[in-house]
Amino acid sequence: MSFSLSKEREQQLRETVKRYPNARAAVLPALWLVKEEKGYVSDEAVEYVAKALDLPVSDVFGTLTFYTIFNRREVGKYHIQICRNICCWLRGSEDIFKYISAKLGISAGETTEDKKFTLSTVECLGACGGAPVIQINDDYYEEMTTDKVDEILGSLRGL
Numbered sequence: 291m292s293f294s295l296s297k298e299r300e301q302q303l304r305e306t307v308k309r310y311p312n313a314r315a316a317v318l319p320a321l322w323l324v325k326e327e328k329g330y331v332s333d334e335a336v337e338y339v340a341k342a343l344d345l346p347v348s349d350v351f352g353t354l355t356f357y358t359i360f361n362r363r364e365v366g367k368y369h370i371q372i373c374r375n376i377c378c379w380l381r382g383s384e385d386i387f388k389y390i391s392a393k394l395g396i397s398a399g400e401t402t403e404d405k406k407f408t409l410s411t412v413e414c415l416g417a418c419g420g421a422p423v424i425q426i427n428d429d430y431y432e433e434m435t436t437d438k439v440d441e442i443l444g445s446l447r448g449l
Contacts, residue, residue, distance in 0.1 A: 293334035299327050303342060313343040317353045321360055330361040358412050365408035366401045368446050371425040375414040383422035386434045387411060390424075393443060406447075 295303065303323055310316040320343060324335045331354055340347040354360050361369070372378075372387045387409075391397055394407050401408040417423045420432025431442060 293332060293338045295323065295327055295338070299323050307343065313345055314349065316343060317345070317350055318357075321350070321354055325360055330364050332362075364401075365410075367406050368426050369408045369410065371410045371412045371415065373413075373415040373417075373421070373423045373425075374411045375418070377418035378415075378422040381421040383434075386422050386424065386436070386439065389436050390439055390443075393439070 294300075303320055306319045306323070307313060307316045310319075317339070320339045321331055324331050324339065328335065336350050336354060337347055339345075340350045343350070354362075358371075370390060372390070373383055374387070387398075391409060394402055394409060396402055396407070396409050398409055398411050412425075415423045415425050415430065417430055417432055420430075422434045424431050424434055426442070426446070431438065
């Protein structure tokens with residue numbers, strides 16, 4: 291196993307585990323620590339967390355794959371997620387996706403050559419009242435239009 295956390299994160303993991311009634315309850319916070327440090331959760335990181343919590347790898351993997359907040363591979367500096375659920379779709383998320391895809395020159399699941407942007411579709415971002423919605427890293431953008439996309443991408447590119 292070649293994965294490891296920094297000494298600081300390992301200490302945070304030990305402290306986190308102490309706050310929970312059992313190791314299984316600490317799986318999500320442990321995965322979050324990995325995500326914060328590395329940006330994604332690799333197979334090696336799953337094994338690391340399982341060993342650290344003394345749990346079967348399958349338990350940690352099952353939790354990891356249930357939540358879309360955890361990336362399984364490296365993503366760009368800005369991870370753009372576009373909701374494709376019915377509320378967003380009815381209000382134009384497919385057009386917003388196509389527009390962003392064309393502007394960045396990438397499709398869903400791809401990252402720009404400069405590693406600045408990754409584009410993904412997700413089933414639901416839970417902000418149906420503001421459809422269509424996109425999430426970039428931890429920030430939500432509601433009632434998206436192509437003009438708003440241009441403004442956001444321009445600010446992220448430093449234009």
